[in-house]
Amino acid sequence: MSKQASVGGADRIAIPYHCIRNISGPEDLERGRKIYAGHMSTGDAVALPTEENVRGYLVEAEGKKSRRMTAVHRAILETLKNHAEDFSILNGGMVIVARKCDVDDKRKTMTLTDPSIVNGAQTQGVLKHYFKEYGRDAEVPHITFELLVSDDEDLIGEVSIARNYQNDVASISMAGRRNQLDELEKAVNKGEENRKLRKKESQFPGDEYLNTEKLLQVLWVLTPPRLLGKEESHCQVHAYNQKEKCIQGFMRVHASAHDTTHQDHGESYAIYSYFIDIAGDAWDLYHRWKSHQGFKGSGLRSILRDGREIVEVPDGIVFPILSSLAIFASKGGGGRWKINPPPIFDDRRIIQAAKAAYQESAFSKPHIMGKSKACYTRLRDITSLYQSLAE
Numbered sequence: 001m002s003k004q005a006s007v008g009g010a011d012r013i014a015i016p017y018h019c020i021r022n023i024s025g026p027e028d029l030e031r032g033r034k035i036y037a038g039h040m041s042t043g044d045a046v047a048l049p050t051e052e053n054v055r056g057y058l059v060e061a062e063g064k065k066s067r068r069m070t071a072v073h074r075a076i077l078e079t080l081k082n083h084a085e086d087f088s089i090l091n092g093g094m095v096i097v098a099r100k101c102d103v104d105d106k107r108k109t110m111t112l113t114d115p116s117i118v119n120g121a122q123t124q125g126v127l128k129h130y131f132k133e134y135g136r137d138a139e140v141p142h143i144t145f146e147l148l149v150s151d152d153e154d155l156i157g158e159v160s161i162a163r164n165y166q167n168d169v170a171s172i173s174m175a176g177r178r179n180q181l182d183e184l185e186k187a188v189n190k191g192e193e194n195r196k197l198r199k200k201e202s203q204f205p206g207d208e209y210l211n212t213e214k215l216l217q218v219l220w221v222l223t224p225p226r227l228l229g230k231e232e233s234h235c236q237v238h239a240y241n242q243k244e245k246c247i248q249g250f251m252r253v254h255a256s257a258h259d260t261t262h263q264d265h266g267e268s269y270a271i272y273s274y275f276i277d278i279a280g281d282a283w284d285l286y287h288r289w290k291s292h293q294g295f296k297g298s299g300l301r302s303i304l305r306d307g308r309e310i311v312e313v314p315d316g317i318v319f320p321i322l323s324s325l326a327i328f329a330s331k332g333g334g335g336r337w338k339i340n341p342p343p344i345f346d347d348r349r350i351i352q353a354a355k356a357a358y359q360e361s362a363f364s365k366p367h368i369m370g371k372s373k374a375c376y377t378r379l380r381d382i383t384s385l386y387q388s389l390a391e
Helices: 026-030 071-082 084-090 121-137 153-164 170-177 182-189 212-221 225-234 237-241 243-257 265-290 315-328 347-360 373-390
Strands: 003-007 010-016 019-022 034-041 094-098 100-104 109-113 116-119 142-149 304-306 309-312 329-331 337-339
Touching: 010 034, 026 034, 034 100, 071 084, 071 121, 084 142, 094 109, 094 153, 100 142, 116 121, 116 153, 153 237, 153 243, 170 243, 182 212, 182 265, 212 237, 212 243, 212 265, 212 315, 225 265, 237 243, 237 315, 243 265, 265 315, 265 337, 315 329, 315 337, 315 347, 315 373, 347 373
Parallel strands: 094 142
Antiparallel strands: 003 010, 010 109, 019 034, 034 142, 094 116, 100 109, 304 309, 329 337
16 A cells, blocks of 8 residues: 655655666666566555646546546446456556655655656546446556656656647647738748748658647747746746646747737747747758857767768757847847847857856756756856947
8 A cells, every 4th residue: 555755745655566777768767767677456546646737637637427438438448347367468457757766676656756747647547437436346456667766857747748648749640721921930030041941740750740839949049038927937948848837838929919808918029929030040050050150169979960060959959049149139120039249249159158068057968958958058148248238
């Protein structure tokens, strides 16, 4: 039986298991996370929280009775009632996240700190219904589980989203069907190009379709803080590694920017207008920095080269640079937004600062730099100084 306690503000839950195995890969170990797989009793699985799950139990959330269960809910219940011995094989199991995990092999118990189911809330909801209906007569089968142990909150959020959708780009199709990408497509072309935005899942980024998700990530990271307001969570580090949030944020901004009665209309309209004004320049700026020849001689091993030619700079280095350039956003002729570095600004200074941040704060790892607030702040301090000198 599971036991729960609160220690120093963190919830610790002791969950018995039948078996558990550490299946962490080299990438997991390098990033300080662990992956476990195992079996536990369904009677103990119902005690786990679901706060981190992007969806709760749908029947419960919508106030529906068991007769309104979906086909998936009914199939799970049918298995429990008539084929409990096959439940762990027929059911997809649960994905659990926790900030820490202490495994006691002797007692066959794992103690989880701040755990949550991130995939399997529907199964848990049906299990609760089943145990309530059958009481002591209910068979208690086991269920497979996968456990991610990490304190990376951004990663946990992305795992919750990814594990709840078969394809994490479904929002692209929604935005495309609602025509929310049409104005952006015209804007990124600047009246001259023939770029097509990817607007549905069956379209893939490449020669024919521009990577819409990447464009939106670039737009968010290039947005000056003074415009963000409630949308501040999409700038800087979140833009680098949470593309789904960037898409959903854009959809939300588009909707309220086009609805004059919405309470956030003014703020959203300002952001949306900024996106439309700089879309084409932002995309060109991103690709300029992706192959910026100023990185020649930098010695950064993560940069892809062809001889001495710079072929590709990792996004983890590019995104903090783009964020720093947002300081130079201003309205020019005709009241349109532009990224206008002052004449005294020199790309070499920001490249030098990026190299220092990469080596000293990010331990020469692009994925760490892309998520490090310290690296973003360090580079913004440089561009802020140039902006002050120019004023």
